[in-house]
Amino acid sequence: MSESLPGRKAQAARNDGLILDAARAVFLADPGAPISAVAERAGVGISALYRRYPSKEVLLRTLCYEGLRKYCTLGSAALEVPDGWAGLVRFLESVVDADVHSLTVRLAGAFAPDESILPDVRRAGEIAASLVRRAHESGRLRADVGASDLSLVLEACSAVALPDPVRTVELRRRTLALLIAGMESGGPELPGPPPAPGEFAGRWEYRGKR
Structure with missing residues (x-):
């Protein structure tokens, strides 16, 4: 451009x-x-x-906000997939491949969020809820998986990080495949409830200049 x-x-x-x-x-x-x-x-x-x-804070905020908008873009594309389960899988794979979540988690608390991000935060929540609802309707997603569980899946994948970037991608995809298999209907009951609204919010408390 x-x-x-x-x-x-x-x-x-x-x-x-x-x-x-x-x-x-x-x-x-x-x-x-x-x-x-x-x-x-x-x-x-x-x-x-x-x-x-x-300032560094402005740069960090820009990076994080871009990551959230990328999440929304990938989610919107996944909602266009006719099959709800396939759409959810495509979304998770695309977010992991784009390495969106690891950057967001790493930057949490490194800057003070402002209100300009709120529309994208709400949009991200709506997208996740729609993806999970459609996957439930397909009959493939187990009933006790909620939209907030997607954060757990994505965090587990982003935690895989090796010096070799190629191997990191391979192992993240392997981790995701294992987790997706566990999300399908028919498995044993999951322990404990899914993350509650705001349960991870504490990580975004600004810790001051770094």
Whole structure:
């Protein structure tokens, strides 16, 4: 898209893409890393980075909000799949492959959320509920699995992280396949209730500058 923009705007768009890609890599490895590490990895000057993101908190917030919007985009696409069970499986696989959840979890508490994210938070909840409802209607998803259980599945997959990125992807997909098999109807009763609304909310309490 930057090719269609004139001069400085095209360069700014390219820099922004480089900065966000670098920030994902840097902060996934270490959320406490300095913003200068992002500039170095992106190959841009620190002044260019600060022109776009005036503080580390703004950059972290942008990354996390982009992750949530990606989650919503993937969920909306999965809702277009006619079969409810297949749609749920596609959603989980696409979120794990896009590595959306691990970034969100890593950044929780590293910045102060603002109200601009609330529509996307509500949308994400609605999408998860719709995916689970459709999967239940298909008869394939066990009755005691709720929408909040999707967070447990995605967190389990994001916890798999090795130095080898290829092997990490393989093992995350294997983990997801095992979990999906356990979500199908016919298995023994699950222990305890699913996560309650807001049960994970404490992680988003801002812990101050890092």
